[in-house]
Amino acid sequence: DVDCVFEALMNTDIDIDSLEAHSHLDEVWIKEVIKKTRMKLKWSKLKQDKVRENKDAVRRPQADPALLIPRSPVVTIMGHVDHGKTTLLDKLRKTQVAAMEAGGITQHIGAFLVSLPSGERITFLDTPGHAAFSAMRARGAQVTDIVILVVAADDGVMKQTVESIQHARDAQVPIVLAINKCDKAEADPEKVKKELLAYDVVCEDYGGDVQAVHISAVTGDNLMALAEATIALAEMLELKADPTGPVEGTVIESFTDKGRGPVTTAIIQRGTLRKGSILVAGKSWAKVRLMFDENGKPIQEAYPSMPVGIVGWRDLPSAGDEILEVESEPRARAVVDWRKYEQEQEKNKEDLKIIEEKRKEHQEAHQKAREKYGTLHWKERSFLKYQEKKEQKLLKPKEKEERDSPVLPIIIKGDVDGSVEAIVNIMNTYDASHECELQLVHFGVGDVSENDVNLAETFHGVIYGFNVNAGNVIQQSAAKKGVKIRLHKIIYRLIEDVQEELSFRLPCTV
Numbered sequence: 001d002v003d004c005v006f007e008a009l010m011n012t013d014i015d016i017d018s019l020e021a022h023s024h025l026d027e028v029w030i031k032e033v034i035k036k037t038r039m040k041l042k043w044s045k046l047k048q049d050k051v052r053e054n055k056d057a058v059r060r061p062q063a064d065p066a067l068l069i070p071r072s073p074v075v076t077i078m079g080h081v082d083h084g085k086t087t088l089l090d091k092l093r094k095t096q097v098a099a100m101e102a103g104g105i106t107q108h109i110g111a112f113l114v115s116l117p118s119g120e121r122i123t124f125l126d127t128p129g130h131a132a133f134s135a136m137r138a139r140g141a142q143v144t145d146i147v148i149l150v151v152a153a154d155d156g157v158m159k160q161t162v163e164s165i166q167h168a169r170d171a172q173v174p175i176v177l178a179i180n181k182c183d184k185a186e187a188d189p190e191k192v193k194k195e196l197l198a199y200d201v202v203c204e205d206y207g208g209d210v211q212a213v214h215i216s217a218v219t220g221d222n223l224m225a226l227a228e229a230t231i232a233l234a235e236m237l238e239l240k241a242d243p244t245g246p247v248e249g250t251v252i253e254s255f256t257d258k259g260r261g262p263v264t265t266a267i268i269q270r271g272t273l274r275k276g277s278i279l280v281a282g283k284s285w286a287k288v289r290l291m292f293d294e295n296g297k298p299i300q301e302a303y304p305s306m307p308v309g310i311v312g313w314r315d316l317p318s319a320g321d322e323i324l325e326v327e328s329e330p331r332a333r334a335v336v337d338w339r340k341y342e343q344e345q346e347k348n349k350e351d352l353k354i355i356e357e358k359r360k361e362h363q364e365a366h367q368k369a370r371e372k373y374g375t376l377h378w379k380e381r382s383f384l385k386y387q388e389k390k391e392q393k394l395l396k397p398k399e400k401e402e403r404d405s406p407v408l409p410i411i412i413k414g415d416v417d418g419s420v421e422a423i424v425n426i427m428n429t430y431d432a433s434h435e436c437e438l439q440l441v442h443f444g445v446g447d448v449s450e451n452d453v454n455l456a457e458t459f460h461g462v463i464y465g466f467n468v469n470a471g472n473v474i475q476q477s478a479a480k481k482g483v484k485i486r487l488h489k490i491i492y493r494l495i496e497d498v499q500e501e502l503s504f505r506l507p508c509t510v
């Protein structure tokens with residue numbers, strides 16, 4: 001059977017050239033197997049190389065200053081809990097809706113625009129609190145230009161006020177101070193300003209450059225003054241962006257919509273986003289199918305600083321992920337493949353760490369066992385331990401049920417004594433779920449042999465090999481007898497494989 005031999009070949013490290021040299025090539029089926037194997041090897045290597053050849057998508061170099069045009073500021077509201085951040089955001093959003101059109105339905109998309117009568121615009125990120133801000137920063141995203149620090153005039157500087165100041169400072173983002181709840185009788189704005197001096201936030205009254213606005217988020221008092229102060233600061237910052245070329249942006253929020261699939265809100269930072277653009281973000285990519293604003297209204301274009309809802313993602317990117325436009329769908333796929341490949345490499349490194357930890361654990365367990373079982377040979381020890389475990393189980397009252405439970409008989413083959421010992425020890429210490437029992441039928445050093453296959457057939461067991469081979473003939477014989485041979489090069493993976501098989505053998509509980 002050509003396919004069977006081919007599968008067997010793919011599972012071993014056999015050298016195709018030597019196989020070819022030693023075969024009677026007049027046998028047509030061997031020729032076919034060799035051809036097929038060669039093709040598959042070449043193909044998988046090509047694919048690996050291709051992924052490795054890929055480059056990640058990256059931001060473009062800074063734009064030519066001649067291309068830059070002014071953009072509106074992106075603002076995050078921060079401050080201590082209960083000082084009025086949510087109320088302020090709600091009020092700002094409502095003012096906007098009222099100003100635009102009666103009956104407009106606002107959607108929470110993570111950000112919204114406020115237009116001033118002067119025509120200036122401000123983008124507010126509406127996930128208040130510094131948790132969101134620092135989560136984004138942790139991913140390297142810098143979207144905020146200005147922080148509005150809300151401090152309740154009746155409460156003064158509190159723990160999270162100080163943390164907010166620290167976050168703004170770390171991100172090198174300037175602050176506008178909103179002293180809130182000034183409608184309250186006990187409000188004392190001057191006290192707030194004085195307290196802030198201790199944290200190097202010096203208001204204009206005290207000779208510093210921080211603008212302070214006395215507001216009430218509840219009555220809406222002075223909100224326009226706060227917006228104007230923000231615009232004044234933005235003008236000093238000379239915020240500019242390049243609206244041409246491929247889009248760059250940041251994911252603010254992402255969620256799955258029942259009808260539309262994965263949706264993100266993004267702040268565009270460069271270029272102009274249009275329908276049909278191909279984007280990558282994190283390990284996902286999109287062909288932009290639909291864009292909408294915070295009122296749920298479809299829009300055709302999104303410019304720098306604009307918050308925009310984007311529909312068309314294959315998977316869900318995360319908040320803080322960088323959005324980059326690429327030239328084509330194949331390029332988007334290649335970038336995503338590359339990122340996944342890189343992540344896999346990272347995961348491999350982590351796996352190695354875990355293996356090392358496990359190895360240490362086993363060394364310790366081994367040491368303890370040595371103390372307990374003295375100078376017995378490890379094979380005897382392992383069997384003793386195995387026996388002990390079995391007896392303990394049989395002594396339990398639920399004896400009958402347990403013996404009726406499914407069993408996974410296993411045979412372990414390893415390259416050296418040490419590795420077999422390590423695996424057998426793990427199996428011994430492995431607390432199998434009560435539903436399925438692990439039965440160690442045989443273990444030893446060396447390649448998988450005919451004898452192993454016969455044993456496995458008799459016991460309906462599985463052969464697990466660590467750093468060993470199973471020759472062609474053995475593979476064929478195993479396939480014929482319906483015996484599974486699982487070869488691994490990483491102990492951790494082998495154990496995982498056993499666990500999988502265990503759960504696979506559980507009776508169907510539906």
Ligand code: GDP
Nearest residue numbers: 080081082083084085086087180181216217218
């Ligand atoms: P957050 O935790 O910072 O988002 O604070 P909230 O916006 O939830 O406000 C906390 C409480 O303070 C709520 O009961 C608000 O109604 C109240 N509050 C917020 N702003 C003002 C204000 O300007 N004046 C008064 N009197 N109460 C306010």
